[in-house]
Amino acid sequence: MKPSIIAILFVIVGMQLSFAQSSSTEQEIKELSKAKWQWMADKDVDKLASLFHDKSKFVHMSGTWKKDEELEIIKTGSIWYKNADVHDVAVEIEGDVAVVWSRITLDAVVRENVAVTEFTVTEVYKKEDDGWKLLVFTFSSVRDTHKIKH
Numbered sequence: 353m354k355p356s357i358i359a360i361l362f363v364i365v366g367m368q369l370s371f372a373q374s375s376s377t378e379q380e381i382k383e384l385s386k387a388k389w390q391w392m393a394d395k396d397v398d399k400l401a402s403l404f405h406d407k408s409k410f411v412h413m414s415g416t417w418k419k420d421e422e423l424e425i426i427k428t429g430s431i432w433y434k435n436a437d438v439h440d441v442a443v444e445i446e447g448d449v450a451v452v453w454s455r456i457t458l459d460a461v462v463r464e465n466v467a468v469t470e471f472t473v474t475e476v477y478k479k480e481d482d483g484w485k486l487l488v489f490t491f492s493s494v495r496d497t498h499k500i501k502h
Contacts, residue, residue: 378443381450384484385441385475392433397423405478405485412491422489432461442500448479453500458491470496 384403391399401423410422412431425431440455452475460467476488 377445377450381443381445381452381477381484382441384477385452385454386438388475388486389433389436389438392426393435395426395429395432397427400426403484403486405480405487408485408487408489410489413493429461430463433458434461435459440500442502450477450479450484451475452477455494455498455500457496470494470498472498472500 388400388403390396391403401419404419404422406419408419408422410417410419417425426433435458436454437457437459438454439457442453444451452473454473454475456471456473458467458469458471460469470493472492472494474488474490474492475486477484478487479485
């Protein structure tokens, strides 16, 4: 009877450790996503350049482009992500890939026009040797009643 109790304890402890690691990684990804919004507002292209994967793609309402174009857009202020008011965030992690869904109200200046828009933003991160890299960044225009299922 004792060996089976010990085996059960090992399983429980292993599950708790796995959950703690998962929660820790989820929190790390949430913090990285939050920092990214601030870097975008600050037009900090140096920090963004190190975050964006070299093969990253960005999907906006007006088009899809790659890393260098996104950085140039941010640097020149063609799109100024003044403030992203984040209402909800859901994170799922599978191995070395993390997906973040955020419900936001984006206050931006787009080609000198002020725009306040409701979005669900999808971010896909890949874990590399030097940390998490953003691979995909997609804006989906939604109603303010849109909900993310957790």
